[in-house]
Structures are given as C-alpha cells and as structure tokens.
Amino acid sequence: MNILLDGMFYNGHGFAEGNRILLRILDRAGYRVRISARDRADKRLFLSEDEIRYIASFEQTPLSANDVYICNTVGSDVRIRPDFRVNIARTTFETDRIPDFWIPELNRFDELWLQCSFNLVSFRGSGVQVPLVLVPNFFDVGEYEPAGERLPLPATEPFLFLSVFDMQLRKGYDLLLRAFLNEFSPEDSVALVVKIRGENDAARLEAIVSEHPKARGEKPPVYIIAQMLTVQELLGLYRACDAFVLPSRGEGWGRPFFEAMLMELPTIGTNWSGQTEFMNEDNSYLVEVERLIRIENNEVPMFNGHYWAEPSLGDLQKKMRYVAEHRTEAKATGRKARALLLEQYGLDRLTERVVMALDKYA
Numbered sequence: 001m002n003i004l005l006d007g008m009f010y011n012g013h014g015f016a017e018g019n020r021i022l023l024r025i026l027d028r029a030g031y032r033v034r035i036s037a038r039d040r041a042d043k044r045l046f047l048s049e050d051e052i053r054y055i056a057s058f059e060q061t062p063l064s065a066n067d068v069y070i071c072n073t074v075g076s077d078v079r080i081r082p083d084f085r086v087n088i089a090r091t092t093f094e095t096d097r098i099p100d101f102w103i104p105e106l107n108r109f110d111e112l113w114l115q116c117s118f119n120l121v122s123f124r125g126s127g128v129q130v131p132l133v134l135v136p137n138f139f140d141v142g143e144y145e146p147a148g149e150r151l152p153l154p155a156t157e158p159f160l161f162l163s164v165f166d167m168q169l170r171k172g173y174d175l176l177l178r179a180f181l182n183e184f185s186p187e188d189s190v191a192l193v194v195k196i197r198g199e200n201d202a203a204r205l206e207a208i209v210s211e212h213p214k215a216r217g218e219k220p221p222v223y224i225i226a227q228m229l230t231v232q233e234l235l236g237l238y239r240a241c242d243a244f245v246l247p248s249r250g251e252g253w254g255r256p257f258f259e260a261m262l263m264e265l266p267t268i269g270t271n272w273s274g275q276t277e278f279m280n281e282d283n284s285y286l287v288e289v290e291r292l293i294r295i296e297n298n299e300v301p302m303f304n305g306h307y308w309a310e311p312s313l314g315d316l317q318k319k320m321r322y323v324a325e326h327r328t329e330a331k332a333t334g335r336k337a338r339a340l341l342l343e344q345y346g347l348d349r350l351t352e353r354v355v356m357a358l359d360k361y362a
Contacts, residue, residue, distance in 0.1 A: 001362055002032045002063040007072040009035060009055050011042040012228060014255045019072050021138035025351050034061040068361060075102040086110050086361045092119055092252030094170060095306035097126045115253050116277040133357050137253045138350060141342055144262035151236030155223050157191040159324055162241035164256040167201040172247035175313055181212045183317040184220040190324050191221040193241055202226040238263035243323045247287055247316050250308035251275050261337035266330035268319045272309035283337040285323060288315040
C-alpha cells in the first residue's frame with residue numbers, strides 16, 4: 001500500500017514527534033511511504049544528523065499509486081486530497097469541543113484517528129460524523145530509560161518537583177506556582193523546577209513568584225529552565241527530579257505526563273481530558289476538578305466560548321504535599337506507571353493498531 005504522510009517531522013513539537021514515530025511504524029510494517037514535511041525549515045534545529053537523514057530519505061519516495069493520504073496536524077490545517085483513494089486525518093483538541101469551522105472539512109475524510117477517548121466524545125459531540133478510530137499517541141517508549149545521566153541543576157534541595165509546559169494558560173502554570181508557594185516553605189527542603197521553551201517567558205513566571213503574598217524569605221525555591229533541550233537533555237532532566245506535576249486545564253493527550261510516567265516519576269495531574277486515557281487513581285495522583293469554566297479572552301482564540309477544567313487549588317496542594325511526604329509510596333507508584341505504559345503503549349502494540357486501521361483499505 002502506498003501512503004503519503006503529511007505534517008511536521010523535524011521540530012520539537014508533539015505533532016512532529018508523533019509523525020516521526022508513525023513514519024517508523026509504517027516503514028517497519030512494510031508500507032511504501034512518502035512524506036510531505038511542513039517544517040523543512042526546522043530541519044537542522046532539533047534532531048540528530050542520523051534522524052534527519054532517515055526522515056529526509058522519505059521525502060522523494062515514488063508512490064506507484066495514490067492509496068492513502070494521512071494528514072497529521074492541527075485540525076484547522078487539514079485538507080483532503082481528492083487524488084487519493086483514502087483520506088485519513090489525525091488530530092486532537094484540548095477543550096470540551098472542537099471549533100465549528102473544523103467540522104465541514106473533517107467530515108470530508110474517510111475517517112479520523114483520535115488518540116484518546118476524551119476526543120472521541122468531544123469530536124462526535126461537536127458534529128463530526130465520519131468514523132472515529134482510537135489510535136493512541138505515538139511514542140518510542142524504548143527511548144525513555146529511568147537509569148542514566150542526570151541533567152546538572154542548580155537546585156540542592158533533596159526533593160524536586162518538575163513541571164514541563166508551554167506558556168499557555170491552558171497548562172495551569174498560574175495554579176501550579178500558587179499551589180507550590182502556598183504549600184511549602186524553605187524549611188521543607190523542597191523545590192520546583194520548571195521547564196519552558198524560551199527566555200522571554202521566564203519573566204512572566206518570575207512575576208507570579210514575586211507577586212505571591214508570602215514574604216521573600218518564606219517562599220520555597222523555584223528554578224526556571226527557559227530553553228529548548230535535546231531529547232537526551234530532557235531525559236536527564238526527568239532523571240534529576242523526584243516527581244512531576246502539571247495542573248493542566250485541558251489536554252489532547254498530555255505528552256509531559258506520559259513522558260514523566262515512563263521515567264518512573266510519581267505524576268500529579270488534573271482528572272480531566274486526554275491524560276485520563278493513561279492516568280488513573282492506581283498509577284498517578286489525580287487532582288480534583290472544581291468545575292468546568294467557560295473560556296474567555298484566551299491567547300488561543302479557537303478556545304474562546306469552549307469549556308475546560310478548573311483544577312482544585314486545595315487538592316493540588318494536598319497531592320503535592322502527600323507525594324513529598326510519602327516518597328517510598330510515590331516511587332512505587334512511579335514504577336507501576338512505567339510498567340503499565342510499557343505494556344500498553346509499546347511499539348509492537350502501536351504497530352498492531354495502525355496496521356489494523358489501514359489494512360481494511362488494502
């Protein structure tokens with residue numbers, strides 16, 4: 001079967017990582033694949049030379065027939081290819097519904113691949129009528145090894161919380177900082193390490209810390225890493241910390257949660273949206289949701305008028321305190337989470353799901 005795989009491949013975003021793994025799955029399964037890379041300008045910014053060579057080798061693959069077109073990107077950017085026999089869109093969204101203007105084009109596809117049950121409900125409820133297929137997010141779980149080098153950090157505290165996010169209100173970074181500063185003091189010997197993408201965003205986080213009503217000497221330490229990291233550096237960062245926390249208001253999957261759990265970190269996250277596909281009360285620490293709130297004046301206009309979760313500040317503080325004080329139990333929970341994810345989301349399992357979804361069109 002001949003497949004054209006369209007989307008991002010070279011940058012550090014989740015869609016690009018998913019496409020890199022999907023490409024390897026399709027190649028491994030014996031399909032003839034050509035890629036259409038929407039981010040060729042980013043080719044030298046993130047990946048190793050070996051990875052770049054492998055991906056680029058598929059840019060000119062000749063297709064003997066236009067069998068399947070797979071478009072894996074944000075829903076506003078997907079378009080069918082009428083010259084292909086089968087059109088599949090793979091996308092996601094983070095609120096209780098999808099934007100209205102996505103729906104007509106999505107309904108032109110033969111099927112949609114969605115990565116979590118949360119999206120099966122939100123897409124169908126929004127008016128998507130074509131078949132929906134649950135195909136989990138693509139990860140090479142074998143890359144995530146808890147043992148190994150740790151990223152050097154300036155923190156000297158014996159217990160480090162880690163959070164990794166883009167600077168969007170959706171990620172709940174305002175709640176995270178407030179909860180951490182409310183709950184802990186320097187006497188607790190606990191610190192929060194925050195990883196964001198760029199230096200320009202660090203000032204916004206520093207302002208939240210500065211404006212917190214606690215006196216400066218009563219605030220626990222917050223360390224900010226404001227730069228892109230290679231995959232190996234990011235793995236080293238996970239290894240250098242003791243627990244992961246992110247009170248996100250909405251996720252289409254929750255890639256940082258998944259990564260942290262693969263790295264055996266006890267993981268604290270909101271009990272709503274995409275991450276509940278793999279997070280539960282047995283393998284993580286779920287933060288209660290106070291209510292769903294209507295989104296207004298958001299930096300992402302597509303979210304406005306939708307609803308997402310407002311995590312409980314009190315329960316977030318409670319969960320962070322519990323993990324910090326029950327470290328042996330928390331470590332066991334982290335080990336349990338990793339074992340479960342390796343079993344359910346290994347490359348063999350993902351390949352089976354993809355082949356099953358595609359071979360009905362052979």
